[in-house]
Amino acid sequence: MLTPQRKQRILEQLARDGQVLSKDLSARFAVSEDTIRRDLRELASAGRLQRVHGGALPSSSAIATxxxxxxxxxxxxxxxxxxxxxxxxxxxxxxxxxxxxxxxxxxxxxxxxxxxxxxxxxxxxxxxxxxxxxxxxxxxxxxxxxxxxxxxxxxxxxxxxxxxxxxxxxxxxxxxxxxxxxxxxxxxxxxxxxxxxxxxxxxxxxxxxxxxxxxxxxxxxxxxxxxxxxxxxxxxxxxxxxxxxxxxxxxx
Known part of the structure; x- marks a missing residue:
C-alpha cells in the first residue's frame, strides 16, 4: 500500500473510532511503528489529527481564529x-x-x-x-x-x-x-x-x-x-x- 493510501485509511479509522493507536496501525498495515509514527507526524503537521502518547486523536476545528x-x-x-x-x-x-x-x-x-x-x-x-x-x-x-x-x-x-x-x-x-x-x-x-x-x-x-x-x-x-x-x-x-x-x- 502506498503512503497516501495508508494515511487516508488512518484518517478514515480515526473518524470512525475517535482515536487510533500506533501499535494497532502497525499490525493492521504490516509496517513498523516508526513508519506509522512518521505518518501521524506528517498528518499532524497538515492539521489532520492531534498526536498523543501511543497514537492520535481527531484535531479540533475550534482552534481556528x-x-x-x-x-x-x-x-x-x-x-x-x-x-x-x-x-x-x-x-x-x-x-x-x-x-x-x-x-x-x-x-x-x-x-x-x-x-x-x-x-x-x-x-x-x-x-x-x-x-x-x-x-x-x-x-x-x-x-x-x-x-x-x-x-x-x-x-x-x-x-x-x-x-x-x-x-x-x-x-x-x-x-x-x-x-x-x-x-x-x-x-x-x-x-x-x-x-x-x-x-x-x-x-x-x-x-x-x-x-x-x-x-x-x-x-x-x-x-x-x-x-x-x-x-x-x-x-x-x-x-x-x-x-x-x-x-x-x-x-x-
Missing part, C-alpha cells in the same frame, strides 16, 4: 447556550471564559437577572455593557489576540482573589481519556486558575469539540462538574463522559 469559529455549528451553539444560561441563578458570581459559545451564552441572560460576571474577555464584557442588572469585573493582563482574552501573571493574580459560584469554561476539545484541551499554553493555565476558584465548572460542548484534542491540556474530566451538549450527541460518548463523574445536560 475567532471569526472562523463564529461560523462553526452556530445553531447548536445557540441551543447549548440557552440551556447553559438556565444554570445561572440570581445573586451568583459567574465566571465566563472567552469564546464563541460563551458569546452566545451572554445573549441569553434575562434582562432582570442580577448577577456579577467575572471575565478575562473584553468582548464578553462589552457584550453585557447595556445589561441593566449585571455587574461586570474584567480581569486584566496581556491580550492574547487570537482568542481575544487576557493571559499572564496579572490575570492569574486577579482570578486568585475571587470565589465564584460557577465557571463556564471554554475548550477546543473534550475526550474521555485525553480530557480537556485548548490551543494555547497560557490559556490552559488561565482556565485552570478560573476553575480552581469556582464551586462548579461547566463546559458548553458544541459538536466540533467532541472527541477532539488540541496540543495543550487544561486537565482531566475531573476538573469539571457538568457539560451541556446538543440533543443529538452520541449516547455511547455521553456514557463514557458520565463514567468519569461528569453530569450531562442535553440542550433541547
Amino acid at each position: 475567532f471569526a472562523e469559529r463564529t461560523a462553526l455549528k452556530t445553531d447548536a451553539k445557540k441551543t447549548i447556550a440557552r440551556t447553559g444560561a438556565e444554570l445561572i441563578s440570581a445573586g451568583q458570581v459567574v465566571m465566563i471564559d472567552g469564546g464563541t459559545t460563551t458569546s452566545e451564552l451572554i445573549k441569553c441572560l434575562p434582562n432582570e437577572l442580577d448577577i456579577t460576571v467575572v471575565t478575562h474577555s473584553p468582548s464578553i464584557a462589552l457584550g453585557m455593557i447595556d445589561h441593566p442588572t449585571i455587574e461586570v469585573i474584567l480581569i486584566g493582563g496581556r491580550l492574547y489576540k487570537h482568542s481575544i482574552v487576557t493571559v499572564g501573571a496579572a490575570a492569574i493574580e486577579g482570578i486568585g482573589h475571587i470565589h465564584a459560584d460557577i465557571f463556564f469554561m471554554g475548550v477546543t476539545g473534550i475526550h474521555p481519556e485525553a480530557g480537556l484541551t485548548t490551543g494555547n499554553y497560557e490559556e490552559a493555565c488561565i482556565k485552570r486558575a478560573f476553575s480552581a476558584r469556582a464551586a462548579e465548572t461547566v463546559v458548553l460542548v458544541s459538536p466540533e469539540k467532541i472527541n477532539a484534542a488540541s496540543a495543550f491540556v487544561i486537565g482531566s474530566l475531573g476538573l469539571i462538574n457538568t457539560i451541556v451538549v446538543d440533543s443529538g450527541t452520541d449516547d455511547n460518548w455521553l456514557r463514557s463522559i458520565e463514567e468519569k463523574g461528569v453530569s450531562v445536560v442535553r440542550a433541547e
Whole structure:
C-alpha cells in the first residue's frame, strides 16, 4: 500500500473510532511503528489529527481564529447556550471564559437577572455593557489576540482573589481519556486558575469539540462538574463522559 493510501485509511479509522493507536496501525498495515509514527507526524503537521502518547486523536476545528469559529455549528451553539444560561441563578458570581459559545451564552441572560460576571474577555464584557442588572469585573493582563482574552501573571493574580459560584469554561476539545484541551499554553493555565476558584465548572460542548484534542491540556474530566451538549450527541460518548463523574445536560 502506498503512503497516501495508508494515511487516508488512518484518517478514515480515526473518524470512525475517535482515536487510533500506533501499535494497532502497525499490525493492521504490516509496517513498523516508526513508519506509522512518521505518518501521524506528517498528518499532524497538515492539521489532520492531534498526536498523543501511543497514537492520535481527531484535531479540533475550534482552534481556528475567532471569526472562523463564529461560523462553526452556530445553531447548536445557540441551543447549548440557552440551556447553559438556565444554570445561572440570581445573586451568583459567574465566571465566563472567552469564546464563541460563551458569546452566545451572554445573549441569553434575562434582562432582570442580577448577577456579577467575572471575565478575562473584553468582548464578553462589552457584550453585557447595556445589561441593566449585571455587574461586570474584567480581569486584566496581556491580550492574547487570537482568542481575544487576557493571559499572564496579572490575570492569574486577579482570578486568585475571587470565589465564584460557577465557571463556564471554554475548550477546543473534550475526550474521555485525553480530557480537556485548548490551543494555547497560557490559556490552559488561565482556565485552570478560573476553575480552581469556582464551586462548579461547566463546559458548553458544541459538536466540533467532541472527541477532539488540541496540543495543550487544561486537565482531566475531573476538573469539571457538568457539560451541556446538543440533543443529538452520541449516547455511547455521553456514557463514557458520565463514567468519569461528569453530569450531562442535553440542550433541547
